[in-house]
Amino acid sequence: MIYGTGLAVVLAVIWWVLSGYDKTLLLSLGAASVVVTMLLAIRMRIIDRETAPFFRLPTLIPFYTWLGGEIAKSNVAVLKAALKPEIDVTPRLVRVPVEADSDLSRCIFANSITLTPGTVTVEIEEDAFLVHALTPDFTGADGFAEMNARADRATDGRRKSS
Amino acid sequence: MTLIEIGILVRDIASIALMATGLVFVLAGALGVLRLPDFFTRMHAAGVTDTLGAELIVFSLILQAGFTLLAAKLLLVGFLLFLTSPTATHAVANAAHRAGEKPLLSRFHPKHPRDREGDA
Amino acid sequence: MMVWVNLIAALCMAGAMALMLSRLFIGPTLYDRVLAANSFGTKTVLLLLIFSLMVGRSDGVDIALLYALINFIATIAILKFFRYRSLEIALAQMSLRRAIGGDDE
Structure with a gap:
């Protein structure tokens, strides 16, 4: 129920931002479209934690701020590798172990990993990801473990409690 | 010069700085896509463009738009790019891997053409 | 002043798009081309945003939003087509068929 309310509020805000109308008739049409969308979503039974992850925002925002710093750092490294007068790269394909059981945590x-330049998740397996890295500098096991722990904490908080 | 004018000047300078950095990333990403040796390495160069370069340019435009509905729309575009570009990259990489595309895994370090002539 | 900055930015973006287009034409494998097309679409979105702020018409931002969505969907559709040679069957069914032992084609 609370996820449904969150989804309805977000849909209404997006409708208003995209249209920018303030007349009563148009606003009521917008409300009607939100209601129809909600009815469809309820009928499809897709309203759950994953389609409305808005209540994770207090932990997701610090996670993505931290990730932004990481992205900036590795972006500069990829930039240097791409702009060297003589290209010198040693690509690697590594298997990264994943310790998470919830789909949302694995997905994030x-x-x-893909969002951080220099590393791309190529294949998703049962308990590991196959990751392609541009140079060996990007494949530190500690870095992946830290990212995994932070993603877990940002979505479930299981890592901290158990 | 009033306080408001100074504020506008500071905003413009910040916007220009963000735009210039973003353009450097976008152009470097495009050059990397042309120069790197195989598909999986080119993918990384394209990622540079799609994450930091695009976001920096969008933020620069948000500064130009000011506190309006337009800025909210720009923010939405930036959020959308932030969500879809890694998914698209992963989809392409996964499809190439499943299709049996073998990544280059040795060191790639070609010599300058003139040095190579010297060797031969 | 900002108009000139935006004009230069738009020209740089067009240059990056030209580089991406050349990769699209020479790219040896199919996936190079798909990647270049996707990246080209991202740059088109940015160019539209810069252009609409340069001329001061906010309509371009809506078009850019739509373009970003269509670009993503088109990439996924192209990849799905070249993997399964069909767009008719849902992806979920495809993975189910593979899981119970059908072949990948």
Whole structure:
């Protein structure tokens, strides 16, 4: 129920931002479209934690701020590798172990790996990700473990309690 | 010069700085896509463009737009790019891997053409 | 002043798009081309944003938003087509068929 309310509020805000109308008739049409969308979503039974992850925002925002710093750092490294007069790269394909059982946490971890330049998740397996890295500098096991722990804490907080 | 004028000047300078950095990343990413040796390495260079370069340019434009509905729309575009570009990159990489595309895993360090002529 | 900055930025973006287009034409494998097309689309979105702020018409931002969505969907659709040679069957069914032992084609 609370996820449904969150989804409805977010849909209404997006409708208003995209249209920018303030007349009563148009606003009521917008409200009607939000209601129809909600009815469809309820009928499809897709309203759960994953389609409305808005209540994780207090932990997701610090995570993505930290990730932004990491992205900036590795971006500069990739930039240097791409602009060297003589290209010198040693690509690597490594298997990164994943310690998470919830889908949301795994998804955010894989997404973070891909979002960080220099590493891309190529294949998702049962308990590991296959990651392609541009140079061996990007494949530190500690870095992946830290990212995994942070992604876990940002989505579930399981790592901290258990 | 009033305080408001100084504020506008500071905003413009910040916007220009963000735009210039973003353009450097975008152009470097495009050059990297042309120069790097195989598909999987080119993918990384394209990622540079799609994450930091795009976000920096969007933030620069948000500064130019000011506190309006337009800025909210720009923020939405930036959020969308932030969500979809890694997913698209992963989809391409996964498809190439499943299709049996073998990544280059040795050191790639070609010599300058003139040095190579010297060797031969 | 900002108009000139935006003009230079738009020209730089067009240059980057030209580089991406050349990779699209020479790219040896299919995936190089798909990657270049996707990246080209991202740059188109940025160019549209810069252009709409340069001329002061906010309509371009809406178009850019739509373009970003269509670009993503088009990439996924192209990849799905070249993997399964069909767009008719849902992806979920495809992975199910593979899981119970059908072949990948």
